[in-house]
Every structure is written in C-alpha cells, then in structure tokens.
Amino acid sequence: MLKFDSVYKRFPDGTEALRNISLHVPKGQFCVLLGPSGAGKSTLLRMLNGLSSPTEGSVHLAGEQITERSVQRLRKRVATVHQQFNLTPRMSVALNVLSGALPQVAHWRAAIGLFPPELRQKACRLLDEVGLTPEHVNRRVSELSGGQQQRVGIARAFMMDPAVLLADEPVASLDPRISRGILELLHRQSRNHDTTVLCSLHQPELAREFGDRIIAVNQGRLVFDGTPEQLTDQVCEDLYHGALAHKHDAPEVDEAACEPELELAAA
C-alpha cells in the first residue's frame, strides 16, 4: 500500500532529514514509527500526504507514484493527524471536524456551512468516540485544552474513511488512559476497515502493545524494522540513549558537586 524507494530529503538549509529510506507497508497493517526527537518521523509522514516531496527517490501509494500530477487525487484517501493538530483556531469544534470531509462536499454546501445530515451524525459519533462531550461541539477550538484539541484533530482525520491513516504522535498531549483509548480506536480502524495506519509514537511500550510492526528512524535513517517482540529493551536503549551518547560525549555527572547546591535548594 505504501512504498518508499530509496528516499532522501534535504531541506534548503542543508539538513538531511531522510537518508535512503526504503520501506513497504502492506494494506491494513498497523505500523508504528519510533525515533528520537528530530529523527525525521514527521518528515517521513509528510511525504505520504504530499505536504513534502522527496529530494531523491520515489514514494508510492496504492501502486501509484506520488507526483505533482497525481498528488491531488491520491491524497483524497489519506487522512492525517498532525503533530501540531493544525486545527483552525477560531472555528468551532463542529466545523473543524466536518472540514475533514470537505473534499466530498459540494462547493455551495461548504460555502454556507450546510453539511449533509449523515456527515453531521458521523461527526457527532466520532467526537463521542474520542471522548469529547456535546458541550464542546460549539466551542471554538482555541478554547479547548491541548489534549482536547488533539482529539478534535483525530476525529477530523476519521471523517473521510481513509485508506491510509497517518498519525503523527497522536497521543502526545493525552493522559495514559485516553492515549490507550485513542490507540485502540486507530487499531480498530485498521482491523475493521482494512486501513493502513502509520503512527509515530514516543512510547515504546505503547508501540509494542498496539503495533503489528515497528520501524524506527534515527538521524534520517531506518535503523529498525521488526515485530513488537523484536523491539527489545536493548533496541530502545540504543535508539534513545546510544544515539545521543555517540553524537556528543556528555561529561560524567559529578554527583558530589551537586550536593551543596541541593542543600541550599532544600533549605
């Protein structure tokens, strides 16, 4: 369903965000993407919805290469939960969720905000599923908490019956209980509707629990690709600590030197 063919991404300032990524995700798979901050997870996901294009190599969606020509058509089946939520701040929660179905709504309906009843019902159902309550519906998004906004973004992504769901840290601002609920929702979508899910996370435990497959990137390279069982604590240690440690040698912490300051702080 998703295919990366030796993809490189260089930003104009010279940052190499992706280096030689080759990857194939079959249809219906729940694939979790791990990697430290700045590893290139968001960049990788943005290749798939056409918000970014590879400097070298090619990205394929359902057997078709994403090019400037095909992107408008292909992206209509790809939903994204954005890392920064990307909601329209002064618009109501209801309209934000409904805007996820905009490609399939007639222009005149969109212009006056008259969405068909079945989409309205769907929006309500989704808001309920992500744990929001009816009193939130008419509020402006900017009047919600971070976690509530994130859930609005998730509901919006589900509005379009996606074939591919890209979720960029969808549980970053959520408490453990809601995080679990959201990941279960994504998991169910992939099971029941055969949706291919690519979801970046910062929690290896959750990745192990929910992923069919786990891949990890670090400094733009694909450094791990395997089943949840293969993601051992050692791999996580290498991914998050090993990488940082060989980038710059942090000096040993002199524990004794901390002591006097701490005493002052405690006093």
Added chain:
Amino acid sequence: MKPRANPNWNWLRPEMNMMKNLSVNRDAKWHLNQPYNARHLMFAIAALLILAVTGSRMEVPRMMQETAQGVGYVVGLNEESSVATGVMRIAESIWPLRISEEIEVSRIENFDRNDLPWLSHVEVIESRTPHLNTETLQLEETIESKEVLVKPVGYLAHVLLKMLETLEMALWGTILAVLLSIPLACFAAANYAPNRFIYNLARSTISLFRAIPELVSALFLVLAFGFGPIAGFLALGIHSAGFLGKFYAEDIENADRGPQEALQSIGAGQIKTLWYGVLPQVLPQYIAYTLYILDRNIRMATVIGIVGAGGIGLELKGRFDMFNFDHVGTILVIIFLTVIILDQFSARLRSRLM
C-alpha cells in the same frame, strides 16, 4: 548510589542529571551584542539632516513664529497677529449658525397660504435699498416689503439629508471596495495565485487603485456619470479597494499555515481551503480593516463632493463660494457630530466583534 543525608533531595536528582546531559557543547562561546552600533548613529544623523532640509522648505520656522505671535496676541502679549485676526474674522462670520431657510413666496409655484409646510410660517421682510434720486440728487431709501416663507429648521433638514446621502455614498463605496478586493486579494496572495502572471496583474491593479486619489478619479468620473453620488461612491470604492486588497492579501499570506496544510493534505482544493483554513483566522482582522475603511470613506465622502461628486461636500462648496459662512458653519458642525457619533459606534461594534 550512596546513601543521602536528606532524602528530600532525591526527587530533584534525575532532573539535575538530565540537564547536564543535554548541554551539547560545553565550550561553545556565547556572546550577546550591544543594542547600538555605528550604523544606528549614522541613521540618526541622516534623519536629522532630512528633517532640517525639509523643515526649512516647509517654512516650519515661520509657522512657529506666527503661531507664537497668535498665541501671544490671545494672551495679550503683543499688539497684532495676522493669524489671530484671520481666525477671528472667520469665527465671527460663522457664528451664529444658520439653520433656517427663507424662500420668497413669489418664487414658489402654487403657493397655498392655507396649507403651509410643517413648522413653517410666513413673514414679511422689509428690505431697504439706497439709491440716488436723480431729481433731488439726494440719497433715498426705497422700502420694499417681501413676503417670505420661513422654515425654522429648513436648512438643518437639508444638510441632514445631504449628510445621509454622504453616509450612503461611503457605505456603497465600502461595499464596492469589499467586493472588488476579495478576488483581487486571493489572486494577489502568493500562496493562492493560480500563476505568476495573474499574481503580478492583481498586485499591480491593487497598487494602481491605491495610487489614484479619490478626488482625482472623482473628477473624471463626474465627467462620465454626471454630478451626483455615482461618481462619488465609485471613486471611493476604487481607491479603498486598493487598500483592502493589500491588507487582505497580506493577511492571507501571513495566516497560520497549519490549518491550511491540514486541508490541503486531504485534497480539499483552494477555495475550500481558503474558506475553512484561512477565513476564520483572518475574519476579525478583515472586519477591523473594513470598519476602518468605512470610517475613512465617510470622512472622505464629505469632501469628495467638492469636485461635484454628490454628498455634503457639494453643498459645502456651494455655500463657501457664495461666502455664506453661517451656512458653512452649520455644515461643519453636522460633519463634526457625525464623525464623532460614528467613531463611538464603530468602536463599540469592533469591541463586540473581537
């Protein structure tokens, strides 16, 4: 870990360690610049030079001298001041304001003495005209008595009607400006223009509109559409479309990209993206700009009549040319009051919309 004397410190410890580990380069040289340098000094000198040259060309010193003289005259320090006497002569001829209207009965067609207009009455006015008696070579006065219809607030009503016409001109000028500037702004926003050519075309149209002052375009539009409000509101609309187009386009360009990306990434198309990703973000600003333009158009509409484009300006010019300064005074007071009332109104409207 070695045992701690005070267990309270322990919860702090992991964080302290983490902070140490995050420092990427301990030898990095940090340097904060001073806020001023030689360039700022040069700027200051250049600015002073420009002020000195232009100030002398604008006769700023003479202005200050004569103003000081005027103030001195008012407080009784010096004997005479041309500025003060000029101002006082105008003030004397403006006051008292004239709000009534008198029409000679003989000039009114089908005058019906038993059916006078509301609030009006008939008066007999005697006017003395001195002339030379050719037989006696003496200066004599002939007394003519005229019957006039006096409408006590007739002129005020006339001015208020003209003011209403002025407001309507400003309103339609603003409506025209909004209608013109929305498509212009979409084409003149770099991230929504369909192509380079249309982008440049829209940009230059906006600049052109802004570059033509209302009074100049009204002069020509009066030739095309004749005296009256059409020329007025067209001129206002075109000029303010230049402003609104520029403001709107800049807002579209500077709107937060996040929501727009979200809609682009599902293939919502440009129009829907503008409608759902940009408009809600910029709407309060749009309304503020539009109210500002309406405000400005009202003030502009009062003077645009001077070139014949309708509204209260036309009346003002007529009275001014006939030296009817008491009428001019009434007009000025009405303009002044209208602007104050509208200021209050638009401030309230703005605070409610924000």
